[in-house]
Amino acid sequence: MPPGRPAEQLLAELRDLRAADAPTRGGRTFAYVYDAGLPDVDELTEAAYGVFATVNGLDPTVFPSVAQLENDVVGAVSAILGVPGAQGSFTSGGTESILLAVKTARDHARAVRGVTRPQLVLPSTAHAAFHKAAHYLGLEPVVIPVDPLTFRADAPAVANAITERTALVVASAPSYAHGVLDPVAAEARGVLCHVDACIGGWFLPFLARAGLPIEPFGLSVPGVTSISVDLHKYGYAHKGASVVLYRDAELRRHQYFAYAGWPGYPVVNPTVQGTKSGGLLAQAWAVLHHLGHDGYTALARRVALAADQLLPGLRSLDGIRVLGDPAGSLIAFTVHGSAGTPDLGLVLHLADEMRERGWYLQPQLSCDGLPPNLHLTLTPATSDRVEPLLADLAESLTAARACEPVTVDPALAELAATLDPDTLTPEDVTGFLAFAGLDGDQGLPSRTAPVLTLLDALPPRLKERMLTEFVGSLFRI
Numbered sequence: 001m002p003p004g005r006p007a008e009q010l011l012a013e014l015r016d017l018r019a020a021d022a023p024t025r026g027g028r029t030f031a032y033v034y035d036a037g038l039p040d041v042d043e044l045t046e047a048a049y050g051v052f053a054t055v056n057g058l059d060p061t062v063f064p065s066v067a068q069l070e071n072d073v074v075g076a077v078s079a080i081l082g083v084p085g086a087q088g089s090f091t092s093g094g095t096e097s098i099l100l101a102v103k104t105a106r107d108h109a110r111a112v113r114g115v116t117r118p119q120l121v122l123p124s125t126a127h128a129a130f131h132k133a134a135h136y137l138g139l140e141p142v143v144i145p146v147d148p149l150t151f152r153a154d155a156p157a158v159a160n161a162i163t164e165r166t167a168l169v170v171a172s173a174p175s176y177a178h179g180v181l182d183p184v185a186a187e188a189r190g191v192l193c194h195v196d197a198c199i200g201g202w203f204l205p206f207l208a209r210a211g212l213p214i215e216p217f218g219l220s221v222p223g224v225t226s227i228s229v230d231l232h233k234y235g236y237a238h239k240g241a242s243v244v245l246y247r248d249a250e251l252r253r254h255q256y257f258a259y260a261g262w263p264g265y266p267v268v269n270p271t272v273q274g275t276k277s278g279g280l281l282a283q284a285w286a287v288l289h290h291l292g293h294d295g296y297t298a299l300a301r302r303v304a305l306a307a308d309q310l311l312p313g314l315r316s317l318d319g320i321r322v323l324g325d326p327a328g329s330l331i332a333f334t335v336h337g338s339a340g341t342p343d344l345g346l347v348l349h350l351a352d353e354m355r356e357r358g359w360y361l362q363p364q365l366s367c368d369g370l371p372p373n374l375h376l377t378l379t380p381a382t383s384d385r386v387e388p389l390l391a392d393l394a395e396s397l398t399a400a401r402a403c404e405p406v407t408v409d410p411a412l413a414e415l416a417a418t419l420d421p422d423t424l425t426p427e428d429v430t431g432f433l434a435f436a437g438l439d440g441d442q443g444l445p446s447r448t449a450p451v452l453t454l455l456d457a458l459p460p461r462l463k464e465r466m467l468t469e470f471v472g473s474l475f476r477i
Contacts, residue, residue: 035381055278081218088245094198105168179330201229342371348449353396
């Protein structure tokens with residue numbers, strides 16, 4: 001343990017560390033951050049968190065303010081996306097909300113229908129958090145390919161995949177990868193149906209309020225039984241703040257965990273977490289009440305205007321193809337090469353060139369026939385950044401086409417073909433990663449196109465093993 005140091009010195013060191021990160025404000029980072037572009041919102045969230053930072057959300061009988069705030073937040077979400085009698089919980093983020101919805105469906109299927117080997121039916125574009133939940137909770141994922149042109153879930157194929165073992169069917173509103181809205185009404189077919197609206201739940205309703213046509217996707221759609229909504233996305237609260245909402249109290253009951261068979265206090269946990277700071281709940285509550293319906297509608301309109309400017313600008317650039325019909329705030333586009341087909345190397349070189357110009361666009365690799373692409377998350381802060389973004393994109397595209405084509409080293413490809421992810425030792429993986437240019441001690445290389453090209457070529461399970469070992473190497477202790 002190091003000796004104590006003055007508070008100002010420690011804060012200065014934290015600021016220095018933070019300076020190396022991608023910017024979370026200013027509209028130049030198009031993934032992971034959701035910037036309202038309103039400084040007073042940031043000030044409010046920080047102040048509200050401070051008021052409740054030491055409050056323990058574990059026991060609302062000791063801290064009744066927690067129940068009052070949560071009822072208010074969940075009630076606000078239910079008023080927009082729920083039905084009479086809907087009940088839900090405040091969680092730490094979309095992954096926890098999804099995990100709880102899957103647990104609820106598993107336990108409901110077991111209690112009501114006697115299902116002992118439950119399945120989770122989901123389109124291939126459903127968020128990876130569903131696979132994480134299935135892995136943790138012992139469900140078998142049944143993955144249905146999406147339409148290769150629209151990237152929407154194939155409703156008839158989903159319906160055909162439902163069996164007596166199906167515990168839950170999943171739809172996205174919209175999908176993260178391509179920003180398109182699944183046909184939610186067609187997917188709710190007699191079994192529990194969860195809508196992952198972590199992205200769109202607190203954006204699309206206000207887009208509709210601004211006058212744009214939006215397909216219904218909430219609990220009012222017949223057959224939809226639960227929905228997840230992240231307030232730390234287009235609710236503009238700080239991370240992490242989410243809500244999972246169920247059609248009724250009977251369903252939500254399956255989410256809870258209770259245990260009285262030990263000598264300590266009786267445990268009742270509505271969510272995965274036990275102890276949790278009341279600060280996250282308080283700041284989400286404060287932002288909801290500060291912005292209100294009119295504030296969120298105005299912010300949604302700003303995002304829509306940015307999309308209206310960006311989409312035609314992207315389509316005007318030679319070789320760029322927007323994927324699907326974006327529902328509003330998420331846009332994915334690929335880059336065609338001389339052969340007129342998506343070119344992984346161009347996509348990745350373009351990402352590197354944009355990063356050198358101060359923009360972060362998220363690379364997404366090819367998957368089951370779906371093309372590699374770059375993902376953009378639009379926020380209100382990007383509304384006055386579209387013109388310079390397009391200008392730098394055009395310049396970067398020219399530079400990307402002038403780069404040497406990215407190829408996988410034949411020796412690496414030959415080595416990869418001999419690797420079994422189940423028998424690899426950590427030393428084997430470390431050696432392969434070093435050979436590929438990934439060294440945890442040095443972090444990522446300045447240009448990631450060569451490394452991502454290699455990852456794109458690996459089989460999924462080998463890719464997962466390599467990524468696991470690499471990320472583990474970043475956390476060395």
